[in-house]
Amino acid sequence: xxxxxxxxxxxxxxxxxxxxxxxxxxxxxxxxxxxxxxxxxxxxxxxxxxxxxxxxxxxxxxxxxxxxxxxxxxxxxxxxxxxxxxxxxx
Amino acid sequence: xxxxxxxxxxxxxxxxxxxxxxxxxxxxxxxxxxxxxxxxxxxxxxxxxxxxxxxxxxxxxxxxxxxxxxxxxxxxxxxxxxxxxxxxxxxxxxxxxxxxxxxxxxxxxxxxxxxxxxxxxxxxxxxxxxxxxxxxxxxxxxxxxxxxxxxxxxxxxxxxxxxxxxxxxxxxxxxxxxxxxxxxxxxxxxxxxxxxxxxxxxxxxxxxxxxxxxxxxxxxxxxxxxxxxxxxxxxxxxxxxxxxxxxxxxxxxxxxxxxxxxxxxxxxxxxxxxxxxxxxxxxxxxxxxxxxxxxxxxxxxxxxxxxxxxxxxxxxxxxxxxxxxxxxxxxxxxxxxxxxxxxxxxxxxxxxxxxxxxxxxxxxxxxxxxxxxxxxxxxxxxxxxxxxxxxxxx
Numbered sequence: 001x002x003x004x005x006x007x008x009x010x011x012x013x014x015x016x017x018x019x020x021x022x023x024x025x026x027x028x029x030x031x032x033x034x035x036x037x038x039x040x041x042x043x044x045x046x047x048x049x050x051x052x053x054x055x056x057x058x059x060x061x062x063x064x065x066x067x068x069x070x071x072x073x074x075x076x077x078x079x080x081x082x083x084x085x086x087x088x089x090x
Numbered sequence: 091x092x093x094x095x096x097x098x099x100x101x102x103x104x105x106x107x108x109x110x111x112x113x114x115x116x117x118x119x120x121x122x123x124x125x126x127x128x129x130x131x132x133x134x135x136x137x138x139x140x141x142x143x144x145x146x147x148x149x150x151x152x153x154x155x156x157x158x159x160x161x162x163x164x165x166x167x168x169x170x171x172x173x174x175x176x177x178x179x180x181x182x183x184x185x186x187x188x189x190x191x192x193x194x195x196x197x198x199x200x201x202x203x204x205x206x207x208x209x210x211x212x213x214x215x216x217x218x219x220x221x222x223x224x225x226x227x228x229x230x231x232x233x234x235x236x237x238x239x240x241x242x243x244x245x246x247x248x249x250x251x252x253x254x255x256x257x258x259x260x261x262x263x264x265x266x267x268x269x270x271x272x273x274x275x276x277x278x279x280x281x282x283x284x285x286x287x288x289x290x291x292x293x294x295x296x297x298x299x300x301x302x303x304x305x306x307x308x309x310x311x312x313x314x315x316x317x318x319x320x321x322x323x324x325x326x327x328x329x330x331x332x333x334x335x336x337x338x339x340x341x342x343x344x345x346x347x348x349x350x351x352x353x354x355x356x357x358x359x360x361x362x363x364x365x366x367x368x369x370x371x372x373x374x375x376x377x378x379x380x381x382x383x384x385x386x387x388x389x390x391x392x393x394x395x396x397x398x399x400x401x402x403x404x405x406x407x408x409x410x411x412x413x414x415x416x417x418x419x420x421x422x423x424x425x426x427x428x429x430x431x432x433x434x435x436x437x438x439x440x441x442x443x444x445x446x447x448x449x450x451x452x453x454x455x456x457x458x459x460x461x462x463x464x465x466x467x468x469x470x471x472x473x474x475x476x477x478x479x480x481x482x483x484x
Contacts, residue, residue, distance in 0.1 A: 042118050043114045043117050043118055044114060045114060046113075046114055046117075046130070046132060046138070048132050068129075068130065068131065068132070069130040070128060070130075071127070071128035072117060072120075072121060072126070072127055072128070073121060073124075073125075073126035073127070074121050074122075074124060074126075
């Protein structure tokens with residue numbers, strides 16, 4: 001935790017983009033139907049109502065209906081569907 | 091998205107069923123192994139379907155095994171698999187090769203050449219000179235060095251002052267300009283005479299330099315001396331040479347004769363016709379008929395050539411040719427003499443009127459006669475013309 005804070009402080013001090021300096025996924029949401037998760041995220045769970053991904057200690061849960069993973073590779077994944085919420089958990 | 095789909099189609103893709111306790115683990119293992127996939131559909135918690143490239147599918151088995159999942163191929167799609175299916179369809183392959191050659195030829199070879207801007211130099215001469223330099227129909231566009239060609243052609247055809255070749259696709263446009271005629275400046279320091287160049291009666295005689303040899307009303311023949319460059323100085327009883335100059339006009343006569351055979355033949359169409367089609371491809375011609383012999387003994391032939399033009403007016407190098415043969419029979423017939431005489435007289439009078447060189451020709455007479463079943467018509471006319479040419483004295 002202390003290490004994270006230090007890296008966070010360092011990235012802010014150096015004005016580095018957080019997704020480049022820290023092990024966190026980057027989310028890009030377009031409207032309600034398209035979410036792009038970039039970074040080395042691990043897929044934990046996938047169903048039409050829920051997509052759960054994690055990177056290190058950060059976990060992201062996308063809830064909605066008719067969720068579908070459109071594409072996935074080592075750069076990230078794209079999720080399409082009607083997005084209801086995005087939750088974060090440490 | 092369309093581009094991505096086209097790329098996937100070109101490299102080939104497969105659709106698979108993934109079954110296992112945790113298909114998500116399989117997805118993560120794929121990502122770890124650098125295998126990309128798309129269009130993941132959820133079927134049940136233990137079964138999902140996905141698409142991946144055909145190349146990646148070859149390496150997927152160990153990944154599935156390590157993730158504890160089983161994989162089943164359900165569909166193959168893409169150019170790779172389509173081409174395998176079409177591999178034995180030789181006619182299709184031949185057609186594709188012909189199409190590829192056609193596209194290559196349309197873009198790489200000169201198929202048509204247009205020459206513009208010429209007035210006196212015949213386009214055939216220009217094309218022939220270009221051919222001698224290795225540029226013609228069928229030459230590869232990349233081999234044409236326009237600058238070198240221009241230098242060569244301008245040296246070869248001195249009448250040209252400008253030469254450019256513009257190549258658009260397979261169409262070459264040759265634009266030329268010709269040199270203007272340099273007017274010949276007469277050297278007035280050299281002694282010269284004026285000699286008649288036709289027969290006539292002098293009507294106007296204005297001598298500026300030299301000694302006049304004819305008067306108004308004189309009959310002169312071709313070659314007669316009109317104005318002499320040798321001038322007699324009466325007071326000194328000496329002579330001097332000068333460059334004769336004068337305006338001499340004369341009444342000159344024109345004559346033209348037309349003839350027609352009275353024992354003519356009349357063509358009567360039988361109503362039978364034959365139509366043939368052919369395709370012209372540059373220098374080549376493809377006939378769409380088997381028998382190349384003439385369909386009738388006596389026939390009139392009408393050829394129609396249908397060419398395709400692009401929006402800029404340039405013509406494509408192929409054309410459809412339609413040849414129609416109309417059969418006819420001939421019968422000996424005696425034409426109406428009076429009608430033929432009137433036609434001949436009109437033709438002869440038109441010929442005489444054309445000889446006036448711009449001045450008005452007045453009709454003097456017309457004579458029609460028959461000799462050995464040949465009908466003749468002779469028209470004569472008269473006009474006032476400027477006569478005389480300058481001839482240097484030796």
